[in-house]
Structures are given as C-alpha cells and as structure tokens.
C-alpha cells in the first residue's frame with residue numbers, strides 16, 4: 699500500500715486508529731476456546747465488528763509465537779482474511795526485527811512476501827545494513843523504533859550522544875539510508891511532549907503511536923504536537939479495545955471502544 703492510499707483511507711473513515719491484535723488465550727472469552735482455531739475466531743470477530751472504524755491492524759508477533767505452530771497458523775489466517783476482505787486496510791507486523799543484512803533480508807521476505815503485510819516494526823540498533831533489506835521493498839513500510847512508550851526508553855533512547863539524544867540520531871541518520879522514503883517511526887503516546895522536537899526532524903513521516911488506553915497516553919496531546927499536514931499518525935490501542943469485555947458481547951464492546959476513539963479522532967482532524 700502506498701502512503702497516499704493510507705492517507706486517503708484516513709480521510710475517508712475520519713480515523714487514524716490502529717487496532718492491536720494481541721491475542722492472549724487467558725483473556726479472550728472462554729466460549730471461544732471450543733473453536734477449532736480460537737485465536738483466528740477472536741480476530742475475525744474483532745475485525746468484522748471494527749473494520750469500518752480502523753485504518754490499520756497490528757498483530758504483535760509475540761502473541762502468536764507464544765502458541766507455537768498453531769499461533770503462526772492463526773496469524774497467517776488473520777493476515778489473509780484482512781488482505782482478502784479489507785485490502786484498503788494497512789497491516790503492521792509488530793515483530794521488532796533487525797539483524798545482519800543477510801538475515802534481515804529473510805525477515806523482510808517472511809513479512810512482506812510470504813505473509814504479505816504492508817509494514818513491519820524494526821529495531822534500529824544494528825544500523826543501516828540491518829534496516830536497508832526491509833527498505834528495498836517498494837510500497838512496503840519499515841517502522842523504525844525511535845522513542846518507545848515504556849519506562850526503559852530512558853535507559854538508552856534519550857541519552858545524549860555527541861550532544862544530542864540517541865533517538866534524534868536514529869531519526870536523522872535513518873533518513874539518509876537508501877529508500878528512506880519507506881520509513882515510518884514508532885513514538886510512544888506516553889512521550890507526547892517529545893513530538894514537537896521530533897516533527898522538526900521528520901515533519902511528514904508517519905508515526906505509529908502505541909500507548910493510548912492501557913498505558914495511559916493522551917490522544918489530544920499526541921495530535922497537538924504530532925499531527926502533520928497529511929495527518930501522519932496511526933494511533934494504536936490493543937488491550938483497551940480488544941478486551942473491553944470477555945463475555946459473549948466482546949466484539950460489540952470492542953466496537954464501542956473503537957468508536958469512542960474514532961469519534962475523538964474525527965473531532966481532531
């Protein structure tokens with residue numbers, strides 16, 4: 699998917715909501731455990747109930763790998779379901795990969811060719827040659843961790859290196875990499891006060907912003923400092939939406955939570 703197509707979808711739906719599909723079998727409604735594939739059954743119900751409110755879905759790989767082959771099969775079915783039924787929706791494999799170039803190339807193949815996601819999250823720590831194999835794919839997007847939502851972000855990302863915080867080096871240096879136009883960045887919603895500075899370095903790049911809902915980030919603050927001319931934001935909520943209820947009404951409850959966020963987004967656009 700091109701960035702232009704993503705922007706069109708945001709404008710059409712009046713939403714820049716990304717729903718995180720972080721499926722935990724101990725949290726989903728217990729009646730689903732009788733299904734042949736409970737993870738896929740859960741995801742399908744959530745997608746069917748919320749696809750008109752969201753422009754992106756983000757399965758986090760940990761929640762699938764934790765269930766071995768069955769988890770990966772459920773991931774495969776989920777992405778196929780999205781691509782077949784909602785090709786206009788942006789898909790994010792939240793895998794936080796990155797390795798020597800040869801190995802990153804295989805990760806890129808896995809997520810962009812085999813699974814056919816539109817984007818993947820990647821850690822910048824191993825540098826240019828670990829990220830460029832992902833960037834080589836046309837109309838696929840590499841979402842680089844810049845300033846994450848967790849407390850540990852202050853361990854390294856905000857430390858000064860040669861007079862500037864490390865996350866700023868990540869933003870500035872990555873822009874110079876081959877096919878840097880295919881980059882997006884992760885900035886945690888809990889770090890909204892950094893967004894004005896971040897926008898000085900990357901005025902138009904799309905930002906994946908997790909951390910509203912369960913982690914306490916504030917949507918209004920994020921938009922105030924982070925919204926660009928092309929909107930430039932995908933705001934993710936996982937637990938706050940998908941676990942709104944663990945009863946038989948779980949999908950409608952998720953849709954209600956998603957609608958609350960979409961209505962707030964509509965007002966902010």
Ligand SMILES: O=C(O)c1cc(=O)[nH]c(=O)n1[C@@H]1O[C@H](COP(=O)(O)O)[C@@H](O)[C@H]1O
Nearest residue numbers: 758792819846847886908912913935936937
């Ligand atoms: O890359 C991410 O999506 C991510 C980066 C980050 O800085 N913080 C963060 O929470 N995430 C992911 O975003 C999701 C947040 O989930 P909730 O806190 O349940 O909304 C999880 O899948 C996290 O792994």
